[in-house]
Amino acid sequence: MIANYTDHAANERTFLAWIRTGLAVTAFGFFLVKLNLLVAVAGGGSSSHLPVESGEPLVAAAAHYAGLALVVTGIAIIARSGTGFERTRRAIDRDEVIHIPRTRAESLLSAAVTVAVVIFCIYLAKL
16 A cells, blocks of 8 residues: 555645646637737738737737736646645655645736736727
């Protein structure tokens, strides 16, 4: 029997949930960037220019950068989950009680995703 199996299994499930979240955020970012290019091409512009319909270039540029920010945030979520998984795995294997310091990484990543999604919603409302 593996020592502390239930703790290791819970740690791995949490890690995999964070990986799925990071992949979903990254995919959503790619979707937003590609949607922005699709709207630019369908609107008669070239793929190098952002859509300018009824004077909304700022919203289109913000949506493009929000998509890029989501891609970077998704990659950061995956990287953060890997380090957290390994830190918790080592803590489970130790015999003494360890206090893992709290970080603001999860809060900052959640705030970045929230801001990018709000920008995306504004962008969709303006289309």
